[in-house]
Amino acid sequence: xxxxxxxxxxxxxxxxxxxxxxxxxxxxxxxxxxxxxxxxxxxxxxxxxxxxxxxxxxxxxxxxxxxxxxxxxxxxxxxxxxxxxxxxxxxxxxxxxxxxxxxxxxxxxxxxxxxxxxxxxxxxxxxxxxxxxxxxxxxxxx
Numbered sequence: 001x002x003x004x005x006x007x008x009x010x011x012x013x014x015x016x017x018x019x020x021x022x023x024x025x026x027x028x029x030x031x032x033x034x035x036x037x038x039x040x041x042x043x044x045x046x047x048x049x050x051x052x053x054x055x056x057x058x059x060x061x062x063x064x065x066x067x068x069x070x071x072x073x074x075x076x077x078x079x080x081x082x083x084x085x086x087x088x089x090x091x092x093x094x095x096x097x098x099x100x101x102x103x104x105x106x107x108x109x110x111x112x113x114x115x116x117x118x119x120x121x122x123x124x125x126x127x128x129x130x131x132x133x134x135x136x137x138x139x140x141x142x
Contacts, residue, residue, distance in 0.1 A: 020099075020120040023106070026073045026113060028053045028066070040099070040122045042092030056089050058096065069116075076113050078105055086123070098127035 014021050014032075020040040023032035033048040041048070041056050048055060057065050072078045080103050089097040101120035107113055 017119075020101075020122075021117070022048075022120070023115055023117045024053050025115040028069055030055075031115065032117070037120075040091075040097070040120060041089070047092075055092075058088050058090050061088065072105070072116070073113050076105070076107065076111060078103070081105060086127075089120075096124075097122050098124045 014034050017034060017036050018039065020037040021032065021034045022030060022037050025031050030048050030051050030053060033043070033045045037048065038044055043051075043055060053065070053069075054062055082102075084100055084102055086098060086100050089099045091097055099120045100123045101118050103119075104117040105113055106115055106117060
């Protein structure tokens, strides 16, 4: 038996998820920002909604990010729909994060991109442990 759930049920999943779930429109303006985003990036929804993705993208990576983002919005194609990505990000207080994420491109009825939804997780601690292990291995290798 397939049970139908009201839209509010799905909204609660998004709102309460501990992972960061956000949506940015064609221009890269943040339109959805859940509780997980607040936990990961430090900005409240009131601070983030209507802002550019630049608030979480490290300054030195913005050019490359926007080049790719605008290309995806123009073509409607991305290779990142099925891969887990890892990228540096920026917390409100300025410290650097390592984030793993996947994306979902949302399109209108004509196939034109409306924007991108991302599900992100802070993997900074894991990244740092792996980096330390690699350094130990390198030090042991002649």
